[in-house]
Amino acid sequence: MSLLEINGLSLTIGADRILQDVALGVEAGKITAIIGESGSGKSMTAYCVNQLLPRGAMASGQLYFDGQNMLTLTERTLCQMRGRDIGMVFQEPMTALNPVQTIGAQVAETVLIHGAASKPEALKIARETLNRVGLPESEFPLSRYPHELSGGQRQRVVIAMAIALRPKLLIADEPTTALDVTTQAQIMDLLKRLVQEDGMGLLLISHDLGVVADVADHIVIMRRGEVVEQGASAKVFASMQHPYTKALFEASSHVPDRAAKPRDTPVLEVQNLIREYALPRTSLFGPVPMFRAVSGVSFALNKGESLGLVGESGCGKSTLTRAILGLEAIQGGSISINGQKVLAGHSVPRALRRNMQVVFQDPYGSFNPRHKVARLVSEPFHLLETPPKGAARNAAISEALEAVGMQASDADKYIHEFSGGQRQRIAIARALIIKPELIILDEAVSALDVSIRAQILDLLAMLSDRFGLSYLFISHDLSVVRAITDRVMVMKSGEIVEEGATESIFLAPRHPYTKALLAAAPKLEELMQ
Amino acid sequence: MKRAFKMPGFTIGFIVAFTFVAAALLSFIWTPFGTDGVDIVNKLKPPDSTNWFGTDHLGRDIFSMIMVGARTSIAVAIVAVGIGVLLGVPLGLAAAARKGTLLDEVIMRGNDLIFAFPALLIAILITAVFGPSATNAIIAIGIFNIPVFARLTRGGALSLWTRDFVLAARVAGKSRLRISFEHILPNLTNLLIVQGTIQFSLGILAEAALSYIGLGAQPPIPSWGRMLADSQTMVSFAPQLALFPGIAIVLTVLGLNLMGDALRDLFDPKLRRDRQ
Numbered sequence: 001m002s003l004l005e006i007n008g009l010s011l012t013i014g015a016d017r018i019l020q021d022v023a024l025g026v027e028a029g030k031i032t033a034i035i036g037e038s039g040s041g042k043s044m045t046a047y048c049v050n051q052l053l054p055r056g057a058m059a060s061g062q063l064y065f066d067g068q069n070m071l072t073l074t075e076r077t078l079c080q081m082r083g084r085d086i087g088m089v090f091q092e093p094m095t096a097l098n099p100v101q102t103i104g105a106q107v108a109e110t111v112l113i114h115g116a117a118s119k120p121e122a123l124k125i126a127r128e129t130l131n132r133v134g135l136p137e138s139e140f141p142l143s144r145y146p147h148e149l150s151g152g153q154r155q156r157v158v159i160a161m162a163i164a165l166r167p168k169l170l171i172a173d174e175p176t177t178a179l180d181v182t183t184q185a186q187i188m189d190l191l192k193r194l195v196q197e198d199g200m201g202l203l204l205i206s207h208d209l210g211v212v213a214d215v216a217d218h219i220v221i222m223r224r225g226e227v228v229e230q231g232a233s234a235k236v237f238a239s240m241q242h243p244y245t246k247a248l249f250e251a252s253s254h255v256p257d258r259a260a261k262p263r264d265t266p267v268l269e270v271q272n273l274i275r276e277y278a279l280p281r282t283s284l285f286g287p288v289p290m291f292r293a294v295s296g297v298s299f300a301l302n303k304g305e306s307l308g309l310v311g312e313s314g315c316g317k318s319t320l321t322r323a324i325l326g327l328e329a330i331q332g333g334s335i336s337i338n339g340q341k342v343l344a345g346h347s348v349p350r351a352l353r354r355n356m357q358v359v360f361q362d363p364y365g366s367f368n369p370r371h372k373v374a375r376l377v378s379e380p381f382h383l384l385e386t387p388p389k390g391a392a393r394n395a396a397i398s399e400a401l402e403a404v405g406m407q408a409s410d411a412d413k414y415i416h417e418f419s420g421g422q423r424q425r426i427a428i429a430r431a432l433i434i435k436p437e438l439i440i441l442d443e444a445v446s447a448l449d450v451s452i453r454a455q456i457l458d459l460l461a462m463l464s465d466r467f468g469l470s471y472l473f474i475s476h477d478l479s480v481v482r483a484i485t486d487r488v489m490v491m492k493s494g495e496i497v498e499e500g501a502t503e504s505i506f507l508a509p510r511h512p513y514t515k516a517l518l519a520a521a522p523k524l525e526e527l528m529q
Numbered sequence: 530m531k532r533a534f535k536m537p538g539f540t541i542g543f544i545v546a547f548t549f550v551a552a553a554l555l556s557f558i559w560t561p562f563g564t565d566g567v568d569i570v571n572k573l574k575p576p577d578s579t580n581w582f583g584t585d586h587l588g589r590d591i592f593s594m595i596m597v598g599a600r601t602s603i604a605v606a607i608v609a610v611g612i613g614v615l616l617g618v619p620l621g622l623a624a625a626a627r628k629g630t631l632l633d634e635v636i637m638r639g640n641d642l643i644f645a646f647p648a649l650l651i652a653i654l655i656t657a658v659f660g661p662s663a664t665n666a667i668i669a670i671g672i673f674n675i676p677v678f679a680r681l682t683r684g685g686a687l688s689l690w691t692r693d694f695v696l697a698a699r700v701a702g703k704s705r706l707r708i709s710f711e712h713i714l715p716n717l718t719n720l721l722i723v724q725g726t727i728q729f730s731l732g733i734l735a736e737a738a739l740s741y742i743g744l745g746a747q748p749p750i751p752s753w754g755r756m757l758a759d760s761q762t763m764v765s766f767a768p769q770l771a772l773f774p775g776i777a778i779v780l781t782v783l784g785l786n787l788m789g790d791a792l793r794d795l796f797d798p799k800l801r802r803d804r805q
Contacts, residue, residue: 325700350702358700366693370715383702430697 003028003201004049004169009061011044011225013054018044019225021061025218026169026201031192033204033216033233035248037449038420041225042205046171049203050086051078066168084114087162087200091174093154097146103130103157104142110164129160132197133190151313152183156190163194169201170194176211180312181476185520188215207449209252210479210522213237221245247451254454255483256461262305262486267338267355267437267470268324273297274332274344275316275323293319295494296333303437306464306471308485308502310478310517316494317474321440324472326353338437354383357431361443363423367415373426374411377401380434400429403466404459421452425459432463440472445480457484478521482506490514533795542787549781553599562590564597565749573767583769585759591769594751595777601663601752602781605745606732608667610725613674618721620675621682622713625690626705637683640676648673649738656744663746670735674728681724685717719796726789730782737778753778 004026011019019041026032036042048059051070063070066085070078082088090096098106107126111117117125126142133156146154155175162170172191176184192215195202206212212219213233220230221244229242240246275294282289294316301307311317322328324335326348335342337352357380360366367376374397381387381396388396398408404425415423424444431439441460445453461484463469475481481488481502488505490498490513498511509515533539561581568588576583582591624636643651652669659665689695690713698708739745740754748755753774760770 327696327699353700353702356700358697360693360697362693366697368694368698368712368716379698379703380701382707427697430701 002026003066004203005062005064006045006048007062007064009045009048009059009063011041011048011053011057011059013057017225018057019048019059022222022225022227024220024227024230026203027217028168028201029195029199030217031195031202031204031215032218032220033206033212034220034222035206035209035212036222037207037248037451039224040222042207042222043173044225045222046088046173046203046205049169049171050082050088051075052082080114083110083162083167084116084165085168087165087167087170089155089158089162089170089172089175091177093151093158093178096158097154099146101145102142103135103140103144103146103149103160107157107160107164108142110161114165116165125164126160129164130157132194133157133160133163134186135160150183151179152187155179155183155187159187159190159194163198163200166198167200169203171203171205173205174207175204177206177208181478181517182312182520184211184522191215208522209249209450213522221248251450251454253479253483254450254457256454256458258306258461258484259465262470263303265303266300266336267303268301268472269336270300270320270324270333271298271336272333273320273323273330273335275319275328276331293494294323297491297494297496298333299489299496299499301438301470301472303470304464304468305487306473306485308481308488309472309474309491310476310481310488311491312476312517315491317491318442319494320491321358321442321472321474324348325356325358325440326350350383354380354434355436356438356440357434357436358440358442359424359427359431359444361446363420363427363447366427367423369415371415372411373401373413373415376415377411377426377430377433379430383434396433400433401426403432403463404429421448421455424448424452424456428456428459428463432467435467437468438470438472440474442474443476444473446475446477453480460484478506478517490517533791536791536795538787539791539795542784542789542791545780545784546788549599549777549784550603552596553603556593556596556600560590560593560596562593564589564593564751573763573770575767576769582773583767585756585770586763586767591756591773594756595753595773598751598753598756598774599777599781601740601746601750602733602736602778605663605667605670605736606729609670609674609732609735610728612667612671613678613728614721614725617675617678618682618714618717621679621684622686622709624679624683625686625713626709628687628690636679640679643672643676648735652735652739653742653744656739661744661747663750663752666736666739666745669739670732673735674732677728678721678724681720682717685720686713689713689716719792723789723793723796726785726792730785730789733778733781733785 002025006025007023009019009022022045024032034042034045047053048063049065049070053059059071104123104126107129108122111122111125112119123142127137130140131137135153135156149157175191176187179187188211191202204212204216216233219233219236221228223244229236229245236245240249273294274292274296276290276292279289279291297320309317323330329347330344332344335348337348337355340352342348342352377397377400378393397411401408401410406422406425406429418426445456448456460471464471473481473485485502487500488502489496490511492513498505498509498514505514506518509518570588571584572586572588574580574584580590580592582595584590620636624633627633651672652666655669656665695708695712698712736745737754740752741758743758745754746752756774757771764771
């Protein structure tokens with residue numbers, strides 16, 4: 001019998017059917033990955049295992065862990081098992097740790113709760129566990145606080161908490177989604193190593209096929225609360241029996257058709273751009289220390305071109321975007337828009353700003369929830385000298401909405417009536433309405449499911465062909481950048497370290513950082529071949 | 530509003546608070562007895578069928594005085610909260626819109642200055658300089674509401690300023706002033722309504738306290754605080770004198786707090802989920 005065996009598991013919350021007849025298994029020392037888009041029930045399946053279900057949830061079926069039916073156990077027994085027999089790693093390492101406790105205390109806590117050891121012993125176990133997850137004592141004493149660690153290091157602490165008591169089963173719910181590409185690869189390697197060393201089972205939940213593809217032994221594909229396909233990884237990748245699996249794979253490596261060829265006239269030219277922030281004063285009279293977030297960046301973006309900007313968090317991508325959008329003044333260099341120059345000490349004036357718009361990452365946070373779509377979409381009209389009124393305004397709104405595949409009647413609805421993908425379309429409509437020449441896409445597809453992402457990429461390609469739009473495409477996702485851009489720039493610590501045609505950079509990177517990024521990025525294409 | 534009335538706390542609080550508001554409004558056109566006439570023959574009567582809450586040392590009907598007193602208390606509290614909202618909210622919005630600048634520092638340090646003084650002390654100072662009256666009590670209580678609303682608004686606004694939809698509005702070329710009123714303020718209304726009900730109940734308490742020490746509404750205008758003060762020497766043999774104004778204060782404050790708590794739970798989806 002396998003370590004975890006789920007058979008005919010169904011789950012309802014209130015009147016909603018969340019899971020339907022789910023069956024899967026996890027073997028000791030093996031990795032089972034559940035893959036699905038949002039709403040597929042992948043996380044709920046995991047929460048069924050340790051019975052951390054929301055109120056009003058009713059689970060039925062068989063869920064055998066280590067020979068016991070988890071659905072019939074009392075809360076008391078479950079509490080004893082959680083943390084001791086079943087460990088759990090969450091998505092967001094920033095919020096999974098208590099900010100006012102040291103990392104040593106938090107790892108030791110798991111041990112102490114279960115009364116497995118005395119306090120000094122628990123701290124000893126905490127030390128050993130932190131060593132195992134790659135946080136050696138010399139650099140990471142137990143007295144460190146979470147805010148002193150980076151995202152990847154925090155996730156290691158979370159993993160240490162989960163494995164401190166050497167559980168038989170580890171559940172990892174999107175453990176690398178919030179992390180940078182290079183960190184992502186390291187965390188996956190760590191999980192894989194721990195599974196082999198301890199012989200525990202790992203139930204890995206992810207929306208990203210690429211991330212799990214080369215570590216999982218067994219893959220389960222879920223959609224709308226049902227398992228559509230499962231089997232040994234190699235077999236699933238080779239055969240792909242179910243059309244949904246096939247569609248998911250295709251969407252993950254989707255390349256939109258782009259017909260337009262970029263012209264040689266630059267829309268945006270950035271020269272030696274410098275952007276500095278004042279840091280908190282360290283002495284009362286000395287000069288205010290400055291942090292240079294963008295240092296000497298130069299590039300040009302031509303009409304109709306799609307330029308990619310990749311880099312890990314904190315590299316200065318967002319700061320650069322804000323400077324180009326004229327939200328903040330620049331400290332050095334210049335920004336030219338359609339040949340008109342903005343110099344250091346100034347921010348981009350309104351008259352030039354109407355040539356640019358932006359689409360943000362979060363489809364839920366980028367709209368004021370209290371306004372209707374018409375008002376949201378027409379907001380950029382403020383950049384115009386004489387904004388259209390009455391019928392002309394309504395016609396412009398309808399045109400923008402229809403251009404992104406929405407309906408003119410959607411203008412009278414509130415934003416909460418739309419899904420994430422629809423909201424991102426509305427965000428693009430908002431950017432389009434004043435007919436800008438350049439749209440900055442700040443991680444615009446990162447928060448979307450793969451199938452929706454493919455649709456939005458197609459839409460962007462179509463709009464670029466139709467309106468001759470230029471894109472500055474900012475992303476941490478290399479496969480998306482490869483699919484949609486003509487040229488790509490790699491940014492690190494406020495500087496552009498490499499720039500060139502997308503294909504040549506992906507095929508033959510020169511800078512060591514670019515090489516590292518590409519090596520860490522999940523490669524789905526290779527697995528499929 | 531419909532959802533609010535499904536919460537028992539809100540309904541009870543609303544009924545209690547609304548009763549006093551209704552009594553205050555009714556007192557303009559009708560009270561069982563007048564409140565400015567002296568009727569020594571009937572002084573210190575215990576509650577009976579004629580004088581429902583009894584009479585005071587001058588023979589005035591306590592029920593009528595509580596009705597008229599509600600008027601004073603509610604008027605003082607409403608105007609005081611109004612002063613706080615009208616001045617505090619724009620100051621908080623301005624400070625948040627210009628975070629880290631001199632304007633922000635001046636506004637917030639000014640607020641700190643007001644907060645640094647005990648409220649009652651300033652109220653005594655104001656009434657000592659300008660003379661005791663209901664108007665001066667309103668000004669004194671109102672001044673102390675300004676930093677409360679300014680800080681709350683600034684805190685809420687700062688977190689909203691980091692949201693993408695505000696960034697989108699900036700990209701759309703809207704001025705900070707316009708964003709403050711179009712995007713920030715509407716998203717803060719819930720917060721302000723909740724704080725408003727709490728400040729309202731605190732205003733009623735403050736008015737009672739000022740009147741109690743003789744710095745609020747002056748005789749012959751009835752006020753709950755003054756009624757309590759007047760009853761001090763007679764409370765052992767005529768407890769109704771202190772009991773009824775005291776109950777009126779407690780009930781109004783309790784009602785408003787219940788409403789405030791319920792509204793906070795209603796507007797904060799996190800708390801709401803926990804209650805279900």
